Amino acid sequence: MIFDSLRDRMGGDDKITPMGIAHNSLFTAKEKLDLLNQLKADATAAGEDGRDMGFEAEEIDQAIAEVRQGVQDGVGTETVLKGDF
Template sequence: MILDSLKERMGGKDQLNPMQIAHHTLFTAREKIALLNQLKAEATGAPVEGGAVAFEPEEIDQAIAEVREGVEEGVGTETVLKGDY
């Protein structure tokens, strides 16, 4: 799954923070929300395979709000090839 490979990269040298995920051009708004919600669940105490998440839930909430704001403005409704918020 695309989200799994991005999540694996987050632990490597190309680490992404929640706001970078919110503005990533290769993912749709739905994929971004799914990944950010998964990160938030892990950050708030859901069982994690391999350690704690390095992000605060508030930081993740801000990124989710940013994605939703973009969708309200019509960004993120196009295909990935045209770019996304």
């Protein structure tokens, strides 16, 4: 699953959150939106099956809105270089 490698890139077994994805400097805004939209689809399907993803769809919507706002403000359109952090 795509989030297995994301978990590794975000520092291990810590909980992945929608805002964590939105604020991750390793991804471009497009990559963040792709991940968040896939996460929303997975969360919707999980909810229909009675499973809990650990966060609500509203959290994903807020993260998507934050990424879009960042793009409008000119922030988050590029990833950082490995030497920058």
